[in-house]
Amino acid sequence: MSWATERLDALQAGRAEPPPVVRTLQLGTLDDWSEGRVSKRWVPTDDVLNGDGSMFGGYIAALADQMLGFAAMTVVPEGSAFRTINLNVQFIRIARAHPLLIEAMVVSATKSLIVAEVVFLREDGELIARASAQQLVVPFTGSS
Numbered sequence: 815m816s817w818a819t820e821r822l823d824a825l826q827a828g829r830a831e832p833p834p835v836v837r838t839l840q841l842g843t844l845d846d847w848s849e850g851r852v853s854k855r856w857v858p859t860d861d862v863l864n865g866d867g868s869m870f871g872g873y874i875a876a877l878a879d880q881m882l883g884f885a886a887m888t889v890v891p892e893g894s895a896f897r898t899i900n901l902n903v904q905f906i907r908i909a910r911a912h913p914l915l916i917e918a919m920v921v922s923a924t925k926s927l928i929v930a931e932v933v934f935l936r937e938d939g940e941l942i943a944r945a946s947a948q949q950l951v952v953p954f955t956g957s958s
Contacts, residue, residue, distance in 0.1 A: 816890065816891070816892045817892075817954065818887035818888070818890050818895075819887065819888065821887065822844065822847050822852075822884065822887055822888065825843040825844060826843065826844055826845070826846070826847060836880070839873070839876055840859060840861065840862070841856075841876065841877060841880050842854060842856055844881075844884050847884065847888055848888070849888050849889060850885065850888055850889055850919055850920040850923075851885065851888065851917070851918070851919045851920075852881060852884040852885050852887075852888065852917070852918050852919075853915070853916065853917045853918070854881070854915075854916050855913055855914070855915055855916075856877065856913065856914050856916055857913045857914075858873075858909070858910075858911055858912075858914070859911075860911070863910070863911060867910050867911060868908045868909065868910055869908075869909035869910060869911075871903070871905060874903060874905070874909060874934060874942075874943050874945075875901065875903045875945070877914075877916060877934070878901065878903055878932050878934075878943070878945035878947070879898055879901055879947065881916050881917075881918040881932045882898070882901070882918055882930045882931075882932050882945065882946075882947040882949070883896070883898065883947075883949070884918065885918040885919060885920050885928075885930040885932070886920065886928040886930055886947075886949040888920065889920050889923045889928060890928065890949075890951065891925065891951065893953065893954055894951050894952065894953060894954050895951075895952050895953070895954040895955070896928055896949035896950060896951050896952060897949065897950050897952055898947050898948070898949055898950075899948050899949070899950045900947060900948040901945065901946075901947045902945060902946050902947070903943060903944075903945040904943060904944050904945065905942075905943050906941045906942055906943055906944065907940060907941065907942050907943075908942075909934070909942045909943065912936055912937070913936070913937050914934050914935065914936065914942065915934075915935045915936075915937060916932060916933070916934050916935075917932065917933055917935070918930055918931065918932035918933075919931060919932075921946075924951075925951060926950070926951050927948060927949065927950060927951060928948070928949040928951060929946065929947070929948055929949075930946065930947055930949065931944065931945070931946045932944065932945050932946075
């Protein structure tokens, strides 16, 4: 078990406090994880909706970055951390005030780079968005 998987366990169990940005943006944490995979059900509040009831796209990007980071945490080597160096979001349908199922998976992991993908689905299975990220593996300094 690494610092990252211990943190995932603690977040999933509600034993760890998420960082201030997670609380401020109301991102929540995660529901489930296994090696190379993470998932959660997330319900948007009115605070993240535009005037027409659609969800702000930058918010989806923030959720994507979070979930892609959680996926990277499942495989990051002991003694290492990571930083997002590329994030690509593709919007398929307009998100509204409906629950989203968010599932991320690692597609490649080397000693220097982790690549992950995430999908955002409505509960009826309709694809809302997808994203991918490259995470640069860096030495863990204890304050990552």
